[in-house]
Amino acid sequence: MDLTSSSGGAGDPRQIEETKPLLGGEMSAVEGGKLGAVPCRRALLLCNGMRYKLLQEGDIQVCVIRHPRTFLSKILTSKFLRRWEPHHLTLADNSLASATPTGYMENSVSYSSIEDVQLLSWENAPKYCLQLTIPGGTVLLQAANSYLRDQWFHSLQWKNTNLTTQEHENIIVAIAPLLENNHPPPDLCEFFCKHCRERPRSMVVIEVFTPVVQRILKHNMDFGKCPRLRLFTQEYILALNELNAGMEVVKKFIHSMHGPTGQCPHPRVLPNLVAVCLAAIYSCYEEFINSRDNSPSLKEIRNGCQQQCDRKPNLPLRLLHTSPDLVCQEATLSESRLKSVIVTSNEIHVEVERNNTANQKMTASAGNDSEPNLIDCLMVSPTCSTMSIELSAQADRILGCYVEILKILSDYDDWRPALASLLQPIPFPKEALAHEKFTKELKYVIQRFAEDPRQEVHSCLLSVRTGKDGWFQLYSPGGVACDDDGELFASMVHILMGSCYKTKKFLLSLAENKLGPCMLLALRGNQTMVEILCLMLEYNIIDNNDTQLQIISTLESTDVGKKMYEQLCDRQRELKELQRKGGPTRLTLPSKSTDADLARLLSSGSFGNLENLSLAFTNVTSACAEHLIKLPSLKQLNLWSTQFGDAGLRLLSEHLTMLQVLNLCETPVTDAGLLALSSMKSLCSLNMNSTKLSADTYEDLKAKLPNLKEVDVRYTEACPSVHPSVRLLPCL
Structure with a gap:
């Protein structure tokens, strides 16, 4: 039977032909032998430009013909006693099975027992039939149309072909050139994943999969659109971890992705690696999460369901x-x-x-x-x-591997800011945060963040927004992840206090939530905590007298605390002398004056009446803010053309809330510091000429400063957005 006669025409082979009913055909068997069938020309022509999707299951008619051996069996298997049964067949890994194992399909048909698969081609045979030759008989499968029959034919041929491991590797090697400039499709990713799981030590994993995974990590933009690429990357990394060298091989692979220079040239590598790590860590807790009715499954977690x-x-x-x-x-x-x-x-x-x-x-x-x-x-x-x-042994190995990868990523200086930003929202399940082994291993990553002097790194230790917990809270004494009596907590406080977080707000939060741990660490001689307690006293953070006395006793119990408390008392006496009524109301420092010059000047007498201070064209920096906040009557401050920056501006905004006139013309302040001015409600004149002010920050300041009437934003991004009612001032 040729292609034309079988498909009902020379057109599209997918065309559904109009035929007699499926059971309308009569079948005849060769007496005393196999059912007659000859090799079909269509089987040779199917590959001629036609593509078929492999089936996993489907509905089909089944008829089984047993080869007669006796006269009685000939009668029982005659065509008059044959019948068709509808079955929903599944192409399993090892056999052809029915969803309803009754009748002909009471027992599944193993692929190893199938001797031949052919298209039925003898005269007057029912259309769209396949013939499976098995020992002792023949199985006939009748589909609804020719295209569906051909799908079953190729799917059975594929399942019936038992490939060896070497043949699998040969197929992968043959496919490799096609993946030089393309990602593997989902089905191929599953095939690769299976090979990584079953043969992790195969040379194909190193030689063929490595460039494929490298391309995925460098060029993939969204694993959400192609999750099987992420699964393949996970399995590949786990396969590397199964080698004799283990994590050393994984470390070398990550180093090859980063490159030998100090800056990784591929911006997508880090986000993709972090996405793979997070997904793998989630999978470690999947069985644990799904084992309880009151926890969402991973599927619900990924979908954001509640x-x-x-x-x-x-x-x-x-x-x-x-x-x-x-x-x-x-x-x-x-x-x-x-x-x-x-x-x-x-x-x-x-x-x-x-x-x-x-x-x-x-x-x-x-x-x-x-x-x-x-x-x-x-x-x-x-x-x-x-x-x-407790996790299973396999989940425990996976968890250890991917937490170790996060440690490796945190060791690269150029990757650390982005890694800290990605981990700032704490993208782990609460089960992981309650797992002692996980938090203990992840502590190394948090320690690396706390040791980094860059603000964009260690600021990610804090929460993403008010009311949420960050790594700072989790690893502080009393947090679920703290296991070191506050050593990491002290390290985090030290780096935060050393940057721009030496503020009343930060100290107030410590006093409300962590005063006990701070006093305990200070009692043990921790210098950072001693400094924290002194600042709480200096800024009047503690209102309760008994608590103040307890802090003083804690400070005096150690040598370093006693020394710093004596220095605090000296500063308080100097402050009282400085704030004593008297002295000039206006003061202008000579040009080129420094922070030290300002400190010496303010320590030389009383400046309780000083209302107007001009530091224009001097060399003062943000460090002088510690002296400026001691001037209680200061209302006008001129910082034109100085090196006064964001850190000093934040300190001024917390202490000099009564300031009315501020000149920041040609200073290096940015939006980060200018936003802090919103707490200066008395400010009525503000000069931000030639600063890095943005339009959004300017709009925010206008909304939060009700008394602001005079402003200068020339030579800034916000200049076009100035309302006509706000008068522009010259730089005075």
């Missing part, structure tokens, strides 16, 4: 009880149980149902718009506070 958690959790074998009175503890904590959980790749948002007292406290401290912090949620959750987490 699952109610007010049901009593199931207790899987991997949950090890740390207390025998779990039921009593759960009853006690029932009012503070998690109400809902939302976990996404970008942030962890946990809403907690609290009692009225906790709600009032939270409202008083953070306002009505605040959100419960993650530490409280982890402490409240019974599954995190009363049970420890």
Whole structure:
């Protein structure tokens, strides 16, 4: 039978022919032998430009003909007693099975038992039939049309071909040239993943997959659109980790992706590697998460869905009880149980149902718009506070591998700012944060952030917004991840206080939440904490007299504390002398004066009446802000053409709230410092000529400074947006 006669015409082979009913055909068998069938020309012509999608399952008619051996069996297998049965067949890995194992398909047909697959081609045979030759008989499959029949034919041919491992590798090597400039399609990614899992030590993984994965990491823009590329990258890295050298091979691979220079030339490599690591870490906790009714599955996590958690959790074998009175503890904590959980790749948002007292406290401290912090949620959750987490051996190996990769990434100076920004929202499930091994291993990454002097790095230790917890809270004493009595906490405070966070707001947050740990570390001689306590006293952060006396006793209990407290007392005496009424009301420093000159001048007498200070064209910097904030009557300050920057501006905005006139013309201030001026509600004249002011910041300042009437923003980005009602001033 040729192509034309089989397909009902010379047109599209997919065309559904109009035929007699599926069961209308009569079948005849060769007496005493196999069912008659000859090799079909169509099987040779199918590859002539035609493409078929391989089937995994489908509905089809089945008829089984047994080869007769006796006269009785001939009668029983005659064409008059044959029947067709509808089945939903599945092409499994090893056999052809039915969803309803009855009748002809009561037992599955293994691919190894299929001797031949042919298209039925004898005279008066039913259309669209396949013939499977098996020992002792023949299986006939009848499809609805010729295209579907051909799909079944090629799918069975594919499944029936048992390829060896060497043949698999030969196929991969043959495909490799096609992937030099293209990503592998999803089906091919699955094939590669399977090879990585089954043959991690194969040379194909190193020689063929390495350039493919390198191209994916360099050029992929969104793993969300092609998740199988991410899965393939995960399996490839795990295969490298299975080699004898283990993580050394992975480290060399990451170094090859970064390059030998100090700056990686491929901007997509780091985000893609972090995405792979985060997904792999999520997968480690997938079984643990899905084993409880009150936690979202990974599928729901990836989709950003919300699952109610007010049901009593199931207790899987991997949950090890740390207390025998779990039921009593759960009853006690029932009012503070998690109400809902939302976990996404970008942030962890946990809403907690609290009692009225906790709600009032939270409202008083953070306002009505605040959100419960993650530490409280982890402490409240019974599954995190009363049970420890254990992973399977395989999940434990995967977790160790990808946390180690995060450590390696944090060692590259050029990658650290972006890595800190990506990890700032804490993109891990709460189960991971409650897992001691995970937080202990991740501590190295946080330590690297805390040691980096760049503000864009260590500022990511803080939360992304008010009301949310950051790494600073998680690794501080009392946090779920703290295991070192506050050593990392002290390191984080030291780097934050050394940059632009030496502010009243930061000190106030420490006094409200971490005063106890600060005093304990100061008692142990930690110099950073001693300095923190001194600043709390100097800035009048502590209102309670008993607490002040306790801080003083703590400072005097160590040599370094006693020395710094004596220096504080000396500064307080000098401050009282400086703020004593008297002295000039206007003062102008000579040009080229420095911070040291200003300090000597202010220490020479009383300046309690000083209202107007001009430092124009001097060499003062932000360091002089510590002296300027001691002038209680200062209302006008001229910093024209100085090196006064953002750090000093932030300090002024916290202490000189009564300042009315400020000249910042030709200073290096930026939006980061200018935004802090919004707290100076008395400001009525502001000169920002020739600064790095943006239009958005200018609009924000106008909205938050009600008394601002005179402003100069010439030679800035905000110049076109100035309203006519605001008068431009010359630089005076």
